[in-house]
Amino acid sequence: MEALPRETIVDVLESRLREDILTGRHPAGSYLPPERTLADGYGVTRTTLKHAFGRLMQAGLVETRHGVGTRVRDYLRLGGxxxxxxxxxxxxxxxxxxxxxxxxxxxxxxxxxxxxxxxxxxxxxxxxxxxxxxxxxxxxxxxxxxxxxxxxxxxxxxxxxxxxxxxxxxxxxxxxxxxxxxxxxxxxxxxxxxxxxxxxxxxxxxxxxxxxxxxxxxxxxxxxxxxx
Structure with missing residues (x-):
C-alpha cells in the first residue's frame, strides 16, 4: 500500500484561493487584496501566501506585478x-x-x-x-x-x-x-x-x-x- 500524501498549509491555501477564483469570488481581471490583508484573513504567514501564489501563477490563474499587485487572469480567454x-x-x-x-x-x-x-x-x-x-x-x-x-x-x-x-x-x-x-x-x-x-x-x-x-x-x- 502507498502512503497517502499529507496536505500542507500551502496545499490547503492554494486550494482555497483556487476555489475562490474559479467560483468567481475573485473575478477575472480583478486584483486580489494586499498580501498582508489576505494572509491575515486566511490566518497564514505572508511566506505561505507567496508559495501559494507561485503555484497559482504556474497554473495560469493569477499574475503578479511588482508594486502593482496580484491580478486574476481570464483563464477562459488566455488559458490553455x-x-x-x-x-x-x-x-x-x-x-x-x-x-x-x-x-x-x-x-x-x-x-x-x-x-x-x-x-x-x-x-x-x-x-x-x-x-x-x-x-x-x-x-x-x-x-x-x-x-x-x-x-x-x-x-x-x-x-x-x-x-x-x-x-x-x-x-x-x-x-x-x-x-x-x-x-x-x-x-x-x-x-x-x-x-x-x-x-x-x-x-x-x-x-x-x-x-x-x-x-x-x-x-x-x-x-x-x-x-x-
Missing part, C-alpha cells in the same frame, strides 16, 4: 488545455465538455489513421488491442485502452493529434477511478474497440470514423453513468 485537469477536479461539469471534444476529435483521428497508418502501425494497433483483452483488471484494461488511442493518434502522422489525445486523457486523471465502467470486462472492452482497429487496419476511412463514433458514444454513456 493544460488547465483541464484542474478544472475537472474543481467541477465535474467540465467532463461533459471534455467528452464532446473526445467524440469529435476521436472520430477524426480514426479516419486520418485509416488513411495514413503504415504497415508497422497497423500491426502495432492489433498488438495493443490484444493487450486490452489480456489485461488483468479494470485499471489495467483502461490503461491498455488508452495506449490504443495514443497509437491511433500517432498513426495519423500529425503530432498535434498526439498532443490533443494526451491532453484529453490528462483531463480524465482527477476522476479516472470513476470512469472504469467500460473496462470491467477485458473481453468486452476489446470487442467494443475491435471494429475501430480493424477499420483502420483495412484503410477504411469512413468505416473507421463510424466505428470510432459508435465506440466513443457507447463508452461515454457508461462512463457518465459511473460518474452519476
Amino acid at each position: 488545455a493544460d488547465l483541464l485537469p484542474m478544472l475537472v477536479r474543481h467541477s465535474p461539469d467540465w467532463i461533459g465538455e471534455v467528452f464532446e471534444v473526445r467524440r469529435s476529435i476521436g472520430a477524426l483521428i480514426a479516419e486520418r489513421a485509416a488513411a495514413r497508418a503504415t504497415v508497422g502501425q497497423r500491426a502495432e494497433l492489433r498488438t495493443l488491442l490484444a493487450a486490452v483483452g489480456d489485461a488483468a483488471d479494470a485499471d489495467a484494461v483502461q490503461l491498455a485502452d488508452i495506449e490504443v488511442h495514443r497509437a491511433l493518434a500517432r498513426a495519423t502522422g500529425n503530432r498535434v493529434y498526439v498532443l490533443l489525445t494526451n491532453t484529453l486523457f490528462n483531463a480524465y486523471l482527477p476522476v479516472r477511478a470513476a470512469l472504469r465502467g467500460p473496462f470491467t470486462d477485458a473481453h468486452v472492452a476489446r470487442a467494443r474497440l475491435d471494429p475501430v482497429v480493424e477499420a483502420v487496419a483495412a484503410g477504411d476511412e469512413a468505416g473507421a470514423r463510424r466505428a470510432a463514433e459508435q465506440y466513443l458514444t457507447a463508452t461515454e454513456r457508461i462512463m457518465l453513468e459511473g460518474l452519476a
